Amino acid sequence: MTVQMSEDDPAEAILARVHARGGAPTIYDIAELAGVNPSTVSRALGKPGRISAATAAKVRAAAERLDFRVNPMARALQTGKTKMIGLVLADITNPVVFGIVRGAEHAAAEAGYTLVIAESQESGENEAEAIERLLPSVDALVLATTRLAASAITGIAEHKPVILMNRAVDGIRSVLPDVEAGIIELLDHLAGLGHRSVAFLAGPDSSWISARRWSTILAAAVARDMAIVEIGPNAPTIAGGRAALPRVRAAQVSAVIAYNDLMAIGLMQEAASVGIPIPDRLSVTGFDDIFGSELISPPLTTVGADLAAAGRQAVERLLDPEDAQPAPLPTQLIVRGSTGPAPRA
Amino acid sequence: MTVQMSEDDPAEAILARVHARGGAPTIYDIAELAGVNPSTVSRALGKPGRISAATAAKVRAAAERLDFRVNPMARALQTGKTKMIGLVLADITNPVVFGIVRGAEHAAAEAGYTLVIAESQESGENEAEAIERLLPSVDALVLATTRLAASAITGIAEHKPVILMNRAVDGIRSVLPDVEAGIIELLDHLAGLGHRSVAFLAGPDSSWISARRWSTILAAAVARDMAIVEIGPNAPTIAGGRAALPRVRAAQVSAVIAYNDLMAIGLMQEAASVGIPIPDRLSVTGFDDIFGSELISPPLTTVGADLAAAGRQAVERLLDPEDAQPAPLPTQLIVRGSTGPAPRA
DNA sequence: TTGTATGCGTTATCAC
DNA sequence: GTGATAACGCATACAA
Numbered sequence: 001m002t003v004q005m006s007e008d009d010p011a012e013a014i015l016a017r018v019h020a021r022g023g024a025p026t027i028y029d030i031a032e033l034a035g036v037n038p039s040t041v042s043r044a045l046g047k048p049g050r051i052s053a054a055t056a057a058k059v060r061a062a063a064e065r066l067d068f069r070v071n072p073m074a075r076a077l078q079t080g081k082t083k084m085i086g087l088v089l090a091d092i093t094n095p096v097v098f099g100i101v102r103g104a105e106h107a108a109a110e111a112g113y114t115l116v117i118a119e120s121q122e123s124g125e126n127e128a129e130a131i132e133r134l135l136p137s138v139d140a141l142v143l144a145t146t147r148l149a150a151s152a153i154t155g156i157a158e159h160k161p162v163i164l165m166n167r168a169v170d171g172i173r174s175v176l177p178d179v180e181a182g183i184i185e186l187l188d189h190l191a192g193l194g195h196r197s198v199a200f201l202a203g204p205d206s207s208w209i210s211a212r213r214w215s216t217i218l219a220a221a222v223a224r225d226m227a228i229v230e231i232g233p234n235a236p237t238i239a240g241g242r243a244a245l246p247r248v249r250a251a252q253v254s255a256v257i258a259y260n261d262l263m264a265i266g267l268m269q270e271a272a273s274v275g276i277p278i279p280d281r282l283s284v285t286g287f288d289d290i291f292g293s294e295l296i297s298p299p300l301t302t303v304g305a306d307l308a309a310a311g312r313q314a315v316e317r318l319l320d321p322e323d324a325q326p327a328p329l330p331t332q333l334i335v336r337g338s339t340g341p342a343p344r345a
Numbered sequence: 346m347t348v349q350m351s352e353d354d355p356a357e358a359i360l361a362r363v364h365a366r367g368g369a370p371t372i373y374d375i376a377e378l379a380g381v382n383p384s385t386v387s388r389a390l391g392k393p394g395r396i397s398a399a400t401a402a403k404v405r406a407a408a409e410r411l412d413f414r415v416n417p418m419a420r421a422l423q424t425g426k427t428k429m430i431g432l433v434l435a436d437i438t439n440p441v442v443f444g445i446v447r448g449a450e451h452a453a454a455e456a457g458y459t460l461v462i463a464e465s466q467e468s469g470e471n472e473a474e475a476i477e478r479l480l481p482s483v484d485a486l487v488l489a490t491t492r493l494a495a496s497a498i499t500g501i502a503e504h505k506p507v508i509l510m511n512r513a514v515d516g517i518r519s520v521l522p523d524v525e526a527g528i529i530e531l532l533d534h535l536a537g538l539g540h541r542s543v544a545f546l547a548g549p550d551s552s553w554i555s556a557r558r559w560s561t562i563l564a565a566a567v568a569r570d571m572a573i574v575e576i577g578p579n580a581p582t583i584a585g586g587r588a589a590l591p592r593v594r595a596a597q598v599s600a601v602i603a604y605n606d607l608m609a610i611g612l613m614q615e616a617a618s619v620g621i622p623i624p625d626r627l628s629v630t631g632f633d634d635i636f637g638s639e640l641i642s643p644p645l646t647t648v649g650a651d652l653a654a655a656g657r658q659a660v661e662r663l664l665d666p667e668d669a670q671p672a673p674l675p676t677q678l679i680v681r682g683s684t685g686p687a688p689r690a
Numbered sequence: 691t692t693g694t695a696t697g698c699g700t701t702a703t704c705a706c
Numbered sequence: 707g708t709g710a711t712a713a714c715g716c717a718t719a720c721a722a
Binding site for chain 2: 023024069070071072073074076077080082084092093095098099101102105106109114115116117118119130132133134135136137159265291292295296297
């Protein structure tokens with residue numbers, strides 16, 4: 001019966017006991033197997049240099065043998081750090097967030113953090129609730145396009161590190177696109193095509209970035225002696241874009257700058273359905289360069305930003321104790337088929 | 346100095362102490378303020394009926410006053426339940442996942458759970474790593490279109506409840522679309538348009554659902570006396586679809602069923618770039634009805650599924666102890682412009 | 691109904 | 707370098 005050594009194998013015995021109590025192996029189990037104190041196990045696994053190579057090896061072997069994984073809850077209880085980062089989104093189904101989520105998830109994973117996400121569905125109430133729910137479990141929070149009042153945000157920031165995306169609040173860090181650069185390019189592009197009268201299709205009233213874009217567009221248009229009007233507020237969705245067409249027609253402009261690609265797409269769809277040719281009768285542009293913008297016909301001219309880079313930057317900065325506000329993320333005009341020469345009056 | 350009562354307010358004193366130690370209020374703080382034992386606080390907050398209405402009210406008031414929130418880590422350590430659900434995705438930027446994530450997040454939030462997500466980037470190694478990282482912190486796991494070996498999945502399921510999306514493994518629960526129904530509709534549609542020779546653009550070799558779709562299509566095509574060929578494997582992306590065009594042309598079929606919408610879109614883009622008119626020379630269809638499918642020109646005929654419902658069902662079933670495998674999720678053919686009459690030979 | 695005592699698994703603070 | 711022990715915040719079996 002020489003094969004039966006497994007019964008004498010101390011590891012097997014411990015494993016059996018672990019299984020019996022229906023849990024996972026702990027540092028006590030490892031300590032027993034390795035013949036050391038639990039605290040030594042903790043150190044061997046957690047602090048590289050502070051233990052002799054020999055015992056470290058023993059411990060590691062035992063841990064491997066028992067398939068040990070630290071209990072993140074127990075660690076968090078002791079250290080106060082959960083190694084989790086919360087990401088609060090207004091609307092998961094808006095393609096802009098894909099890139100943000102991916103960038104954030106990667107940066108988090110690289111730093112050994114886990115990303116937990118919550119969606120507010122464009123509702124301030126849901127958002128407050130979601131944050132409330134997330135806050136105790138995370139070490140830090142990314143608030144993307146939040147609708148919260150500045151005071152609420154400041155309040156949260158007193159508890160945990162917070163970073164804002166697409167919004168600025170005094171005293172809170174934020175990752176922002178370089179709106180200026182892309183908008184200058186865009187207006188030069190439109191001016192070059194002969195457009196003299198342009199509308200900005202605004203996003204929701206609560207959108208900080210929409211207001212920011214509008215004021216930049218306003219200044220740039222005035223500087224170029226173009227007529228500019230703001231139409232809004234609108235829902236930042238395809239439906240919002242569709243619903244805005246009548247007001248766009250009424251404004252008798254030759255070009256429309258939508259607050260985001262979704263609205264631009266909706267506007268184009270509605271225009272197509274009533275027989276307005278784009279770009280021949282109306283030029284349309286958006287922001288973000290989401291998935292779908294180059295799919296639509298004609299493909300959308302838009303001011304793109306690297307959303308994945310934005311998501312990545314958000315969590316990297318959150319994790320960096322000596323983080324300084326960096327330059328805004330570059331944006332660039334992507335000229336496609338939805339803009340063309342202004343129709344002759 | 347009557348206004349100075351705050352200094353005598355016991356709540357203020359406790360709050361100050363809490364702030365000084367730099368943490369959050371605990372049930373001990375509440376207990377002190379309410380003049381009861383910590384365990385009573387725990388019960389009052391956790392078990393509705395088991396406490397007298399009077400003390401329950403006292404405790405609640407104190408908790409409110411101190412802005413108390415239970416520490417999820419401490420609770421998890423004691424109960425073994427983290428109230429978190431892990432969602433592992435192959436590719437966050439694939440639009441199919443939007444719906445899944447939204448449905449899963451909502452179902453989780455409704456049940457008081459938090460959704461934590463990880464992305465494997467279509468790599469089995471990353472996936473194993475991500476699961477490894479998530480496993481200790483979650484109560485249950487949703488594996489969406491996983492590439493893991495069946496044995497690995499079974500191994501995970503021994504530790505925590507697992508549910509699969511778009512894949513079936515013996516002994517593991519799964520949420521599956523009713524592939525059959527949609528495919529029957531699709532082939533009837535193509536047959537009605539006169540298509541006699543069709544190709545299936547397969548997904549990756551490791552995709553269970555691709556194999557499932559292929560075998561169903563094969564049987565349905567044979568039953569209709571249509572010629573059918575499988576072309577693949579292909580990357581389940583736009584690039585994968587584009588790259589497949591030469592093989593599609595070589596096959597001299599009049600219609601292509603792509604494994605998913607992304608591939609169908611890629612194929613159409615490539616066809617457009619070499620001047621093949623769709624659907625006049627070639628009909629193209631996909632699966633999933635992702636965002637973008639109706640945007641592209643011509644809009645894509647596809648077998649759609651309610652992805653949000655799928656995501657929702659996944660976490661609801663995960664949380665339901667007496668869950669029985671329900672009927673597969675309904676799918677339906679969505680006829681748009683990318684399919685048309687077969688060209689006359 | 692409420693209080694007492696203990697344990698969850700880990701890290702941190704002491705000793706030695 | 708390593709061991710013993712306390713502490714993190716909460717839940718629960720047991721007493722009262």
